[in-house]
Amino acid sequence: MDQDRIVPVLLGLLLASWTIAAAWTIVAARLRQRRADAIQRSGRRLARMVEESPALPLLVRTDGRIEASPRLAQWLGLDSVPQFLSELDSGSKGLRSEALAELTQAVLRTQKTAAPFRMVATPRGSDRSLALRGHLADPQVSPGGAALVWVFDFSDSESELVTLRQEAAQARGDFTALVSLIEAAPMPMWFRRADGTLRLVNSAYVGALGGESAAQVVDSGVELVETVDGLSAAQVALQAAVKGTPIERLVSVTIDNQRRAYRVHDLPLGTEGIAGYAVDVEDLEEMARAFRAFREAQRSMLDQLSAGVAQFDAKRRLTFANRPFQSLFKLSPTSMIDPPAFERLLDAARDMGRVPEVRDFPAWRRERAAWFAANETQEEAWPLADGTHLRIVAQPVPDGGLLLIAEDRTEQLRLSAVRDTLLRTRTATFDSLFESVAVFAPDGRMQLWNRRFATDWGLATDFLDTHPHIEALLGKISPRLRDPNQAKTVGDVVRAATLDRAQTSGRIALADGRVLEFAGVPLPDGNGLLTVLDITASQNAEAALRERNSALEEADAIKTRFLANMSYELRTPLTSIGGFAELLQAGVGGELSEAGGDYVKAIIDSAERLGEQIETILDLSQSEAGLLPLASEDIELMPLVRAVVEERSLRITRAGLSLDLQGSNLMGSIKGDRRRLVRAIGHLVDNAIAATPQGGRILVQVAREKQGGRSVAQIVVSDNGPGMDRESLARALDGLKIGVDGATVERRQGLGLPLARQLIQAHGGTLRLLSEPGQGTAAIVELP
Structure with missing residues (x-):
């Protein structure tokens, strides 16, 4: 059992080991691939850097083969890089034969002895300059003892070197010429060190000081310019160096025992020092003073002229205008502080109405600006809108300016x-x-x-x-x-x-x-x-006038005798008729029947009226002849007028009229002939009675008024009758006149008004009639 379990474990471990080993192998392979790619990229970059570098490599092997960049072939003018060094000269392109032979010897020597070399070559048909630097190649580059030649293109540097050499040669020549020029300059010139001490002076400087030589003047440090305002010449030069700007000043210098004006310039030259020179401006200053005096005198004289004068410089700017010119063109004082240009002056004059009215003012102004370039004097007449007539004379001056003269000829033309x-x-x-x-x-x-x-x-x-x-x-x-x-x-x-x-x-x-x-x-x-x-006609007329004067004197005497006779001849029978009629009326000749009494009364009334007419005719005739005698007595005015009115009260009542008497007894008195004044006023009242219809009204007004500082008595007789038109009123005061034939007499109006006028005028008064149709008539008497 234990053995069965160990085998699977061992197989698992073996598989795990193989898996780990495979993974490691894959990772390592990837790392090597990345390293190879980086090396390849670095190689391409280095190759490109070599290709773009200003120096191109040329590798020459021991067998004569070469390796180089195609760019080097372009520098040499070849289509491609040849295989051998000897092929760098193609006969029409590449290196020259002498340069190729020199390069071949140098390469062989380097390959044998490892000694580096340098040389310069210029390809055929090119201005390119190439610098070749060779040495033995590193074994890692070529282990067979090859030579590595670096080729540099220094064409620009070579051109600059040539230019610099030329400039240096020119600078040396210019410096020599400048030193000679400074030495030969007629004005004193000098150069100071950075501390302000003299380093170099020219011959004019030495001559101005009376020194022996330039070295002696420099060693002794004698200054041309004296101390001014507590500053010596060296101190002023140091101020120019500190500020870095030139200093110019006008000082007086004693030369040959004579004080002269010099314009001294101190020019800082960086760290090298300070240069200076002095220009004799005594003559210029004297001329400037004379010119300023002349200009002031001229301008003072121009200010006294009646004509306006203005001066313009070459830049067409107003430099001077006398007072008449400023007045003619209405220039304000502020405009003279910053004088305008010619065109601006015309614009301002147009605004003030001091130039003629023209249709195209800009074109007209350009034509006037062309006066500055004219070759002769221009003259024009400028009629202004306000009636002023200016005569303009433009005189170009040699310095490019213009002299403008304006003369007001308005009064002259008028x-x-x-x-x-x-x-x-x-x-x-x-x-x-x-x-x-x-x-x-x-x-x-x-x-x-x-x-x-x-x-x-x-x-x-x-x-x-x-x-x-x-x-x-x-x-x-x-x-x-x-x-x-x-x-x-x-x-x-x-x-x-x-x-x-x-x-x-x-x-x-x-x-x-x-x-x-x-x-x-x-x-x-x-x-x-x-x-x-x-005077023929006047002589004849004088003779005729003498004859006529004699005839008039005789006729006047006859008239005087006639008036005297007529007064006697008319009044005597009339008085007799009136007297006898009164006797018959009194019954002296016996009792009269009623009809006889009426006849006698009619005779008496007719005699009275005839007597009045005779008195009127005689007074009128005597007045026109200048023979009317007037009495002078004090007459109370109001009682006189009242008596005249009361005398006609019966006639007024019979005519169905009313009479209004206005006045006061305080009207005072006048001097005159009572009888004739009564007759004159009575005629006016009679005319009013005759002209007023039944039921009418007559106004008699007595008053006094002031006229011209004196008191005048005024009597007004007015009615409300039909009045008179203008023609009737003009004929109302006409009396008896001589006819056209010179012999007959015309009667245009009654005798009352003409006689009243004559009598009132004889007393120094006036009679006026005022009337309007339908408004009545008023007679106004004024007596002093």
Whole structure:
């Protein structure tokens, strides 16, 4: 039993061992496979690294066979890698024969002695430079004593070396030339060490100091520039070195016992030191001072000009504008702090309305900007919208800038237009004068004349167009005079007006019967004016007026006598008629029947009315003749008007009218003729009674008012009658007038209103009528 159990156990153990051994074998095989794969990948990587490396291996065996990368064949210009070293020269490609022979000898020597070698070769037809470094190959690489040659492509390095050699050679030449240039430079130049001490100076430096040699100046450390503001020249140079920026300053240097201005430059050169040089700018500074003085004087002078002047530089930027220019283009003070460019100035001027209105402003602005490149002066007229006329002159300057001149010619053009108008007006005035006019210069030559001058003297226009001398003119005039010797009188008048500056006149008779009156008047411009007037008609009229005046004086005397006679002849019979009628009415001639009494009463009334008419006619006639006598007495105004109204109260009642008298006894008094004022006011009341229909109303108003600082009495007589139209009102104050034939008399209206006006005007007052159809009429009397 025990034995049966052991056998299965042993078989199980054996199977388990085989299983473990198989598993181990599989695991080990997999590990070896992974290691082989890693080695293979590492080999490919190393091969690729060798292939991409800048150095390619060439293995040369002892029998002359070679192993190399295909890339090496490309470097040598071969299609593929040959089998033997001798095949590296194909005749047209590969290494040159000399280089191949040298390489073969070096390889043989290395194979025998293990001595390394180096050489340089250039393939045929290529600019590639190859460096070959050979040594004996490791036995692990080739156990047969092969030689391993590493080939390097150093073409870029070779080019750089060549370039560096050329640059180095050029730098040495430039340095030599620079040293020679510095030595020959007319300005002092020097070089300092990093501590600021002098290391090198040129001949100009030595000459400026009066030293013996450059070495002596450097050894003694004599400085060209003196200490300024407590800093020596070496200290300023050290400041430039610390800051790493050049320092430039203007100092005064004493050279040959003369102080001159020098511009000194200190240039840091890194750790090498500090270079410096000094430029004599005394002449430039003097010229700059003179230029600044000239520019200030010029700008001060330009500010005094009435024309605007602006200067632009080559960059078209405004550099200066005088005050008139700023005023013309309305430039603000802030705009002059940052002066605008030319185009911006035109834009600003357009906004202010200081350039002409144009359709395409950008194109117009470009045309004006082309002035900077013009070869000649440009001139334009700019009419502005506000009526201003500017004359613009653009003058290109040699430095590429522009000088712009703006002149306001508005007043000049206006004066020119006024002058032209005055000249045309003078010519038209001269030609339209009734007088003959001529202007003579101080030398006696005629300057101006009108057409009537030629007509009055009978002169030809062609002759006057020659501007004749006064003597030639007198020669033409003398044959046309009644007395030719009087021509000298005209010449004397012209000479007195031009040379003596005196005004004289004269009169002359022509042969055709005309009479001319002439006068010479000195003019302010030194010329003389000769005026000639044809007074023939006035002479004839004067004679006729003298005759007529005599006739009028005689007629006036006759009229005076007629008025006196008419006053006597009319009043005497009328007085007799009235007296006898009153006697008959009183019964002196016996008792009268009732009808006879009525007749006598009618005779008395008619005599009274006729007497009033006669008084009216006589007063009116005397007033128009200026012979109306007026008394002067103090008259109380209100009682006077009341008496006139009360006298007509019966007529007013009979006409069925009402009368309203307004006023006060405090109206005061006036001076005048009581009888004639009563008559004038009575005529106004009578006209109102006659013009007012039954049931109407008449208003008489007395008042006083202030006019022009004085008190005026006012009497208003108004009615509510039918009124008058404008034409009737215009004829209302007309009285008796002389007819068209000059002999008959026309009566256009009653005599009351004309007489009232005459009487009131004789007292220094006025009478006005106001009327409207259907509104009545008002007569307004104003008395002082």
